Amino acid sequence: MSLLSVKDLQTHFIFHDIDNQLREARALNKINLSLDAGQILGIVGETGAGKSLTAQSICGLLRPPARIVGGSVVFDGRELLTLPEEELNNIRGADIAMVVQNPRSSLDPLTRIGEQLVRIHQTHTSGPLDGSRQKAMEMMQAVGIPDPQRRFTAWPHELSGGMAQRVLIAMALMNEPKLLIADEPTTGLDVTVQAQILDLLKELVARFDMASMIITHDLGIVAHYCDQVAVMFAGEIVEQGTLRDVFLQPAHPYTQQLLASTPERLKLGAETPLGGQPPDLFNLPVGCLSQDRCPLATDICRTSPPMVNLSIDHSARCHFANPNNKTAKSKGKKNG
Amino acid sequence: MADVILQAKNLVKRFPAGRSGSFVNAVNGVDLTIRRGEVLGMVGESGSGKSTIGRTILRLTNPTEGQISFDGKDITKLADKAVRPLRKDMQMVFQDPWSALNPRMKIGDLIAEPLRIHLNMSRSECRDRTEMLARRVGLSTNFLNRTPSALSGGQLQRVCIARAIATNPKLIVLDEPTSSLDLSVRAGILELLQELRAKTEAGFLFISHDLGTIKLISDRIAVLYLGRIVEEVPKYKLFSEPSHPYSQSLLSAHLPSDPNVPLQRMALQGEIPSPINPPSGCSFHTRCPVAVAECKRIQPLPEKISADHLARCLRLKDGKNIIPRDQK
Amino acid sequence: MNSTHSDQVSLATRIGNRLRGISRLSPTATAGVIIIFLFGILALFSDLFMTHDPVSSYPDRILQAPSAQHWFGTDGNGMDVFSRVIYGAKFGFGIAIPAVIIAVIIGVPVGLVAGYRGGILDEVLMRIFDGLRVFPSIILALAVVAATGQSLINVVLVLGFLDSPVFARLVRAEVLALRSSIFVESAVAVGNPTWRILFLHLLPNSIQGAMAQTAVRAAWAVRISATLAFLGVGIQAPTPEWGAMIRQGAEFMVTGQWWVAIFPGLALIFLVFGLNLFGDGIQDILDPRRRASK
Numbered sequence: 009m010s011l012l013s014v015k016d017l018q019t020h021f022i023f024h025d026i027d028n029q030l031r032e033a034r035a036l037n038k039i040n041l042s043l044d045a046g047q048i049l050g051i052v053g054e055t056g057a058g059k060s061l062t063a064q065s066i067c068g069l070l071r072p073p074a075r076i077v078g079g080s081v082v083f084d085g086r087e088l089l090t091l092p093e094e095e096l097n098n099i100r101g102a103d104i105a106m107v108v109q110n111p112r113s114s115l116d117p118l119t120r121i122g123e124q125l126v127r128i129h130q131t132h133t134s135g136p137l138d139g140s141r142q143k144a145m146e147m148m149q150a151v152g153i154p155d156p157q158r159r160f161t162a163w164p165h166e167l168s169g170g171m172a173q174r175v176l177i178a179m180a181l182m183n184e185p186k187l188l189i190a191d192e193p194t195t196g197l198d199v200t201v202q203a204q205i206l207d208l209l210k211e212l213v214a215r216f217d218m219a220s221m222i223i224t225h226d227l228g229i230v231a232h233y234c235d236q237v238a239v240m241f242a243g244e245i246v247e248q249g250t251l252r253d254v255f256l257q258p259a260h261p262y263t264q265q266l267l268a269s270t271p272e273r274l275k276l277g278a279e280t281p282l283g284g285q286p287p288d289l290f291n292l293p294v295g296c297l298s299q300d301r302c303p304l305a306t307d308i309c310r311t312s313p314p315m316v317n318l319s320i321d322h323s324a325r326c327h328f329a330n331p332n333n334k335t336a337k338s339k340g341k342k343n344g
Numbered sequence: 345m346a347d348v349i350l351q352a353k354n355l356v357k358r359f360p361a362g363r364s365g366s367f368v369n370a371v372n373g374v375d376l377t378i379r380r381g382e383v384l385g386m387v388g389e390s391g392s393g394k395s396t397i398g399r400t401i402l403r404l405t406n407p408t409e410g411q412i413s414f415d416g417k418d419i420t421k422l423a424d425k426a427v428r429p430l431r432k433d434m435q436m437v438f439q440d441p442w443s444a445l446n447p448r449m450k451i452g453d454l455i456a457e458p459l460r461i462h463l464n465m466s467r468s469e470c471r472d473r474t475e476m477l478a479r480r481v482g483l484s485t486n487f488l489n490r491t492p493s494a495l496s497g498g499q500l501q502r503v504c505i506a507r508a509i510a511t512n513p514k515l516i517v518l519d520e521p522t523s524s525l526d527l528s529v530r531a532g533i534l535e536l537l538q539e540l541r542a543k544t545e546a547g548f549l550f551i552s553h554d555l556g557t558i559k560l561i562s563d564r565i566a567v568l569y570l571g572r573i574v575e576e577v578p579k580y581k582l583f584s585e586p587s588h589p590y591s592q593s594l595l596s597a598h599l600p601s602d603p604n605v606p607l608q609r610m611a612l613q614g615e616i617p618s619p620i621n622p623p624s625g626c627s628f629h630t631r632c633p634v635a636v637a638e639c640k641r642i643q644p645l646p647e648k649i650s651a652d653h654l655a656r657c658l659r660l661k662d663g664k665n666i667i668p669r670d671q672k
Numbered sequence: 673m674n675s676t677h678s679d680q681v682s683l684a685t686r687i688g689n690r691l692r693g694i695s696r697l698s699p700t701a702t703a704g705v706i707i708i709f710l711f712g713i714l715a716l717f718s719d720l721f722m723t724h725d726p727v728s729s730y731p732d733r734i735l736q737a738p739s740a741q742h743w744f745g746t747d748g749n750g751m752d753v754f755s756r757v758i759y760g761a762k763f764g765f766g767i768a769i770p771a772v773i774i775a776v777i778i779g780v781p782v783g784l785v786a787g788y789r790g791g792i793l794d795e796v797l798m799r800i801f802d803g804l805r806v807f808p809s810i811i812l813a814l815a816v817v818a819a820t821g822q823s824l825i826n827v828v829l830v831l832g833f834l835d836s837p838v839f840a841r842l843v844r845a846e847v848l849a850l851r852s853s854i855f856v857e858s859a860v861a862v863g864n865p866t867w868r869i870l871f872l873h874l875l876p877n878s879i880q881g882a883m884a885q886t887a888v889r890a891a892w893a894v895r896i897s898a899t900l901a902f903l904g905v906g907i908q909a910p911t912p913e914w915g916a917m918i919r920q921g922a923e924f925m926v927t928g929q930w931w932v933a934i935f936p937g938l939a940l941i942f943l944v945f946g947l948n949l950f951g952d953g954i955q956d957i958l959d960p961r962r963r964a965s966k
Contacts, residue, residue, distance in 0.1 A: 272556055
């Protein structure tokens with residue numbers, strides 16, 4: 009049995025607008041994922057695809073008007089969606105840990121970083137403070153913070169972006185989580201620092217035998233640090249599978265377009281595979297969500313496309329799911 | 345040189361940092377030349393000073409030292425009032441289209457603004473030209489009556505570009521114009537820029553931290569580190585023969601989206617030093633894999649590797665500027 | 673999945689829906705709106721509601737307690753308190769609205785210029801305005817009105833002038849935050865002269881806070897003018913202004929004729945309350961941080 013098994017997860021935004029009309033948006037539609045220890049899953053997509061929302065739904069960190077309206081999240085044998093908040097709190101920060109972008113806004117500006125590491129350890133153990141301090145030092149070393157003795161008493165604002173991100177990773181690892189979720193962990197960091205952080209993550213995942221999820225919009229990160237991929241669009245997973253399957257034999261037009269839009273593959277002046285705008289989540293089209301921007305769209309796309317299994321580990325949600333369809337070479341619609 | 349639209353000599357910009365009397369040395373002696381019809385790409389990470397350079401040459405901020413000459417005229421010490429009419433010929437496109445546009449102004453008015461300020465057009469002429477500009481940048485004229493909140497990032501950036509080209513400027517500075525946009529939207533904007541540069545005789549300065557984007561659009565590339573140009577080279581040479589160790593590591597840090605392309609990482613130690621306290625000598629020496637003792641003492645001068653290729657590195661002399669490939 | 677906004681929905685229904693939507697966002701604002709609206713109707717259509725002529729006296733009915741004929745009783749001059757209270761609503765609005773308009777006309781441009789220019793100009797202007805605010809406003813108003821003559825116009829002008837620092841401060845604060853924002857830089861980059869930056873770019877984006885304050889400042893204007901009238905300044909008897917009425921009625925409280933002062937007092941309290949509620953509620957709507965999460 010998988011460590012994490014998400015089935016048909018559905019999250020909606022529900023609220024009354026200023027005209028007192030009820031508005032409902034299907035922000036996540038039937039998300040299916042599974043993850044085992046030692047695997048690194050990359051969740052990739054553009055803004056508004058629902059990547060962060062997926063992570064937040066799994067961890068139970070949704071705020072109104074977002075609400076889980078269906079599905080199941082089974083972690084380590086337990087159904088998280090029906091767990092009372094208290095027990096969820098025991099799992100969060102301990103068995104499931106999250107690292108987010110903008111590390112400096114996630115750190116308490118009024119507490120020294122060593123104390124923050126200790127604090128998060130103490131929340132989940134009843135052991136002595138000294139033990140936590142010792143562990144904090146070890147973790148700071150493990151994440152490559154130079155001179156941990158001295159840095160223990162540093163304030164968050166004294167840290168550079170890269171250093172702060174390392175602290176965040178250390179915090180996530182204090183309680184030896186089974187699942188580590190990294191949401192855009194290197195966005196905003198310099199490219200040379202990004203490399204260090206990603207290498208660190210990969211090494212730690214192997215060392216602690218964790219399951220890991222990296223959420224990003226950067227295809228390069230996925231290509232070199234993940235072994236599984238899920239491509240998201242408008243709240244759905246449109247393609248998922250092993251890295252090699254999805255990136256080398258993409259079967260969904262959106263994935264193909266996305267890969268073709270990376271700077272190294274783009275040829276300016278040639279027929280560019282352009283995208284369009286993502287659909288309005290409050291006004292989703294009937295049938296395939298990409299139909300307004302897909303060059304292969306035809307009448308059948310007005311019916312919901314099935315998840316087509318291209319191989320044991322590779323599926324794509326498209327009527328024309330096929331690594332050999334001609335998306336990249338056909339005329340794209342003008343994008344927004 | 346009749347085709348040089350902008351020339352900056354020994355540009356220096358320092359900002360006061362806090363109350364302690366220290367300064368942020370954003371730009372530390374930059375020489376820049378932009379010619380009509382060419383795109384100069386400037387690439388660098390945080391602290392490189394690239395955005396500051398863009399703003400300084402447009403006199404949006406005043407240089408601490410140095411000389412800027414635009415279209416043959418020295419504009420370094422001009423009063424703000426005198427610079428204003430020149431803005432008809434020098435424009436800027438900013439990184440974040442959502443914050444670059446007045447949220448309470450209509451799109452049509454935003455695009456027409458430079459026309460109203462610089463050219464004395466009648467209302468109907470303005471309207472016609474605005475519509476033409478909207479079409480030129482691929483924006484539906486339906487949007488002209490809306491406010492920015494109704495448009496997507498890509499559409500907003502097209503508005504910004506329309507605004508920038510409205511008066512047919514001779515110089516356009518683009519500061520990370522696609523960095524805030526989604527991948528699929530970037531391609532469209534870059535296409536648009538490519539079209540525009542083919543049709544105008546303007547000089548472009550394209551600033552970005554992303555090598556991939558710079559490679560697509562630039563003719564020449566300047567690599568910046570801590571306020572200095574460490575390498576200046578025609579595009580293809582940067583990617584085939586990068587000379588400066590920093591350029592090499594920057595290239596190697598780039599992650600291609602093809603999993604089959606192996607990474608050839610040159611793991612740089614540490615992080616970029618603070619511009620408040622830049623290292624002595626060559627500012628890259630603290631992280632440079634091929635630095636030697638004298639790199640700490642001596643600030644390297646730009647050396648010509650060939651007619652159009654220069655780099656600042658002490659190790660060019662003995663050919664040891666190339667970082668060995670097996671260093672990971 | 674979502675409800676459709678069909679064009680067939682009648683205007684009344686749409687207004688009703690919008691009101692319900694706003695009341696969801698802020699019950700405070702809604703309550704305020706209702707109160708202000710009621711008083712507004714009284715002020716505009718006072719003729720419909722008054723039972724007697726507000727300035728006719730009935731010498732044979734002095735100081736009569738509330739009765740079927742005089743719902744709020746009669747005052748020391750034999751005038752009908754009810755009609756005078758209704759008529760007094762005109763003064764409430766008639767003073768508050770022009771006073772706030774004047775305050776905005778003076779305060780907003782000062783705030784814009786001070787905030788954008790900064791430097792000496794900012795310091796000087798703000799010190800002047802600080803001085804104004806620190807001065808107890810009643811005393812200052814008394815002095816100015818007494819010196820310039822006791823007329824309604826003077827009262828309005830003085831109040832407007834006294835209140836302008838509030839608006840100047842609010843606008844200046846927004847401008848300080850906005851002047852380094854990218855769209856202002858972009859406006860400069862395009863070549864905008866300073867006046868365009870101030871009025872076309874900064875003004876529309878810095879005025880929300882000030883606008884939200886207008887209701888609260890109107891409440892202040894109503895209160896202060898009533899206070900001034902109470903002190904015998906600005907409005908003369910037998911003008912049916914609430915403050916003046918309270919002044920007259922104060923004498924009679926001791927002898928037990930409570931209705932002369934209480935009713936105008938209640939009217940004053942409710943209008944000020946309504947304006948404050950509305951001002952508060954508007955800020956709830958405009959500033960998402962103040963909104964309680966559902």
